[in-house]
Amino acid sequence: MEAVQAGYNQQPLGESEVFLDFQSKLSRAATVNRSVLLVGERGSGKEIAARRLHFLSPRWQQNLVTVNCAALPPSLIETELFGYEQGAFTGAQKTRKGRFEEAEGGTLFLDEIGLIPLEVQEKILRVVEYGTYERVGSSVTHETNVRIIGATNADLPTLCEQGKFKEDLLDRLSFEVLFLPPLRERGEDIILLATYFASKMTLECGRKEMPSFSEDVISQMLCYPWPGNVRELKNVVERAVYRSDASLIEHLEFNPFDNPFKRTSQQQPVLPLQEAELDLSQFEAARLELDLKYLKQALKNASGNQKEAAKLLNLTYDQLRGLYRKYQDRLQEEEQDIK
Numbered sequence: 554m555e556a557v558q559a560g561y562n563q564q565p566l567g568e569s570e571v572f573l574d575f576q577s578k579l580s581r582a583a584t585v586n587r588s589v590l591l592v593g594e595r596g597s598g599k600e601i602a603a604r605r606l607h608f609l610s611p612r613w614q615q616n617l618v619t620v621n622c623a624a625l626p627p628s629l630i631e632t633e634l635f636g637y638e639q640g641a642f643t644g645a646q647k648t649r650k651g652r653f654e655e656a657e658g659g660t661l662f663l664d665e666i667g668l669i670p671l672e673v674q675e676k677i678l679r680v681v682e683y684g685t686y687e688r689v690g691s692s693v694t695h696e697t698n699v700r701i702i703g704a705t706n707a708d709l710p711t712l713c714e715q716g717k718f719k720e721d722l723l724d725r726l727s728f729e730v731l732f733l734p735p736l737r738e739r740g741e742d743i744i745l746l747a748t749y750f751a752s753k754m755t756l757e758c759g760r761k762e763m764p765s766f767s768e769d770v771i772s773q774m775l776c777y778p779w780p781g782n783v784r785e786l787k788n789v790v791e792r793a794v795y796r797s798d799a800s801l802i803e804h805l806e807f808n809p810f811d812n813p814f815k816r817t818s819q820q821q822p823v824l825p826l827q828e829a830e831l832d833l834s835q836f837e838a839a840r841l842e843l844d845l846k847y848l849k850q851a852l853k854n855a856s857g858n859q860k861e862a863a864k865l866l867n868l869t870y871d872q873l874r875g876l877y878r879k880y881q882d883r884l885q886e887e888e889q890d891i892k
């Protein structure tokens with residue numbers, strides 16, 4: 554176990570129920586010598602999960618080789634994976650090993666596996682079924698012992714229906730399909746991860762003390778949908794620590810491309826008359842009142858049961874907890890009414 558820890562230097566953080574459930578499925582998958590598919594939104598931690606899977610498996614002392622299929626033109630994926638013989642095509646001046654050969658005995662992580670062209674999928678299927686392949690331009694058959702971990706953000710069954718992904722390969726790769734939970738479903742993990750990224754950034758900036766997050770910022774983090782998942786959170790937090798001189802972070806910038814010069818004199822904002830009549834300075838206050846109104850009503854209808862209230866509002870339990878924390882003081886004043 555010690556050696557596993559030494560080889561695995563990036564411990565994924567998370568304590569939410571959904572994440573712990575994912576981690577325990579991942580640990581179980583590490584014990585069997587089968588292909589695994591990791592499915593999740595961009596930035597949700599598929600690569601970090603693949604590393605963990607490899608380092609927890611009996612192959613942990615062998616190579617883990619990663620191929621990011623999105624970073625390669627489709628025409629080069631075959632030579633990248635299987636290598637080529639000298640003279641196989643113009644420019645092939647020397648024989649080159651492929652990634653399967655580099656990963657021999659270990660694990661090959663195919664990131665964005667849905668982008669692999671069909672003819673190359675055929676070759677991968679042969680590797681999975683018979684453990685054999687040929688280099689491009691060669692008829693010599695190589696035997697290989699590599700475990701494949703695939704990752705995708707795409708809906709592979711739909712790609713199969715569209716004829717873009719081989720059903721046979723999907724069947725063989727999906728011995729275990731593990732779904733990474735999106736960050737917005739991970740509740741308090743958001744704060745755990747934010748604190749972790751803030752502490753690392755504090756060190757990087759050479760600051761002595763890590764700034765903390767204001768209650769308002771914590772609520773914003775818990776309510777924001779995080780389309781870019783953990784990667785986005787990392788960027789937002791690192792930028793906030795880097796820009797803040799104070800001991801308290803009171804503002805987060807979610808979109809660094811929010812250009813302050815966008816609306817110039819030739820491009821006036823077009824506001825419908827009705828909106829122009831609203832007191833726009835009251836937007837934040839009005840929004841908070843509306844949130845509170847719905848939350849109170851839901852809690853009342855659910856007799857104070859937060860899980861039930863979350864269902865009524867079509868929120869996850871963690872999202873509701875986020876809102877509850879934000880309005881805790883005001884809600885407590887009226888708690889008697891709710892009960």
Ligand SMILES: Nc1ncnc2c1ncn2[C@@H]1O[C@H](COP(=O)(O)OP(=O)(O)OP(=O)(O)O)[C@@H](O)[C@H]1O
Pocket residue numbers: 564565566567593594595596597598599600601602664706746783784787
């Ligand atoms: N649980 C976690 N603990 C700490 N850091 C994490 C965790 N999950 C993800 N990260 C960090 O978030 C970033 C994105 O993670 P990763 O590259 O694994 O995501 P991905 O799903 O493979 O992304 P993509 O879809 O773009 O390939 C990385 O910097 C990674 O180190």
